Amino acid sequence: MLKAGILLTMIYHRxxxxxxxxxxxxxNLGQPVSALKIDKNQSIIAGGWNGLLTKWDxxxxxxxxxxCSDRIESIMCVGEDxxxxxxxxxxxxxxxxxxxxxxxxxxxxxxxxxDGKIVSTSSVYDIEHGDFMESxxxxxxxxxxxxxxxxxDEKPWYIYSGKELIxxxxxxxxxxxxxxEHRVLATNSPVTCGVASKSGVIxxxxxxxxxxxxxxxxxxxxxxxxxxxxxDGMAVAMENGDLVFLGKDNKKLWDTKGNTVSTHTLGFxxxxxxxxxxxxxxxxxxxxxxxKKISELETSRPRTSCAIEDRVVFxxxxxxxxxxxxxxFIRRRDSNTTHEESHNSDxxxxxxxxxx
Numbered sequence: 001m002l003k004a005g006i007l008l009t010m011i012y013h014r015x016x017x018x019x020x021x022x023x024x025x026x027x028n029l030g031q032p033v034s035a036l037k038i039d040k041n042q043s044i045i046a047g048g049w050n051g052l053l054t055k056w057d058x059x060x061x062x063x064x065x066x067x068c069s070d071r072i073e074s075i076m077c078v079g080e081d082x083x084x085x086x087x088x089x090x091x092x093x094x095x096x097x098x099x100x101x102x103x104x105x106x107x108x109x110x111x112x113x114x115d116g117k118i119v120s121t122s123s124v125y126d127i128e129h130g131d132f133m134e135s136x137x138x139x140x141x142x143x144x145x146x147x148x149x150x151x152x153d154e155k156p157w158y159i160y161s162g163k164e165l166i167x168x169x170x171x172x173x174x175x176x177x178x179x180x181e182h183r184v185l186a187t188n189s190p191v192t193c194g195v196a197s198k199s200g201v202i203x204x205x206x207x208x209x210x211x212x213x214x215x216x217x218x219x220x221x222x223x224x225x226x227x228x229x230x231x232d233g234m235a236v237a238m239e240n241g242d243l244v245f246l247g248k249d250n251k252k253l254w255d256t257k258g259n260t261v262s263t264h265t266l267g268f269x270x271x272x273x274x275x276x277x278x279x280x281x282x283x284x285x286x287x288x289x290x291x292k293k294i295s296e297l298e299t300s301r302p303r304t305s306c307a308i309e310d311r312v313v314f315x316x317x318x319x320x321x322x323x324x325x326x327x328x329f330i331r332r333r334d335s336n337t338t339h340e341e342s343h344n345s346d347x348x349x350x351x352x353x354x355x356x
Contacts, residue, residue: 019284019297022332024311024325025060033315035084037075038308046321047072051086053093056321064096076111076118078142083111083118090120092144100144105136114161117147121167123155132170137177150180158194160201166213168194168203176203176213186211186218195228204228210236210250219250231266233289235274243274245291254291259283263314267307268326275302275314284314294333 020026025044035047042058051068053075070087077083082093085108091101106124113119118140126133132155139147156177158168167177168191175184176191185191189207196202201213204225210218224239233253234246243264244255259278266272270289275282282299301317310326 017295017333017336019286019295019324020322022295022324022329023322024328025056025321025323027056027060027062027321029054029315029319029321031319032317033303033319033321035072035075036304036306036313036315036321037077037082038306038311038313039077039082042308042311044313044321044323045075045077045082046315047075047084047086048319053082053084053086055082055096060323066093066096066098068093068098069101073107073109074111076113078113078118081142085109085111085120088122090118090138090140092118092142102138102140102144102146104138106134110156110159112159112161112165114165117141119159119161119165121156121159137167152177157191158203160194160196162196162201166194166201178213184215186215192225193227195230195234197230197234202228202230202234204236208238219246226261227264229264229266229272232270233266235264235266235272237261237264237274241276245272245289253289254287256287256291258285262302263305265305265307265312267312267324268310269330271312273305273307273312273314275299275305277301282316 029046029048031052032049033046034049037045044056047053049071051070053068054065055063057063068084068086068091069089073085075084080094084091088108089101089103090108092099104122106122108120108122110121120138123132123135135152135155137150154169154173156167157170160166164178169175170190174188174190175182187205187207187209189205191203192206193204194201203211206224208221208223212218225236226239227237229235236244241258241260245253247253259276262275262277264274272287274285282301284297284299286294288294299316303315303317305314311323313323315321
């Protein structure tokens, strides 16, 4: 029986899909990747921990690199312009040149484009109290003119532009701001994350509640919600490393446990891509809509990820940027499945022989 178990393990590793071999592009930013964006032309824009911003075109060729002031937190594209929050600044980049830059009060955090204006949030952290003490909501024209700034006591942890500009808040008020109006949500627990779904904005809270923009509780978990991704369902990552996939009417379809989820996204073919970190090494796990693990890859720490219709990209502590493209990935997956199935009868025969 021991030999049979060893044989099963060897064949599993031999025929499990090689995720790195299925990658369409591997590049290196030269510093830890802190932010990623795929633009309308399928170009990849990566921001680094030390402020480097690089763009690769849809074919994987480097178009340009530019040095910003500090770690890049967020990246947003509006027309031909790329806006970033970098350290204490918000900056506008076009064709690899910084068009303008404005300094905010405290660290520059989130970005959104709303009602013809660039909206950025900033926050000031109080080391003595171990919490954020003041935040700002800044509005700029596309040319960098400051139109307004609103100062609040709470740090916004999520921002979304729809019919209204929505910001999910931390302590002390919690709840959310809809344009200039503060509203109470289904729980008075701080908002930790959010996602735009077909039915509106959904918030994750520190007490494990998922609520919607209409003040309704959708579901409650036992631990804080760290992040949510949405496509044809919702993947919810918890503080303790649990990952839950919800389908229609927020019914749980599958769940899995593991190390801390550092980043995750839902991508093409209804696949869920999850980056985990155990303090020493990282992994990428890819699961289908039923929760079956298709592949796994050992990596450095996965820091950020994003997806569009036919591309998924991850950025790592090592500086690597790895992109998977739908058609190539599916060909490799289907080829691997066919190869594995062709060996099933041989495997069964070998196992029967060992058991005899």
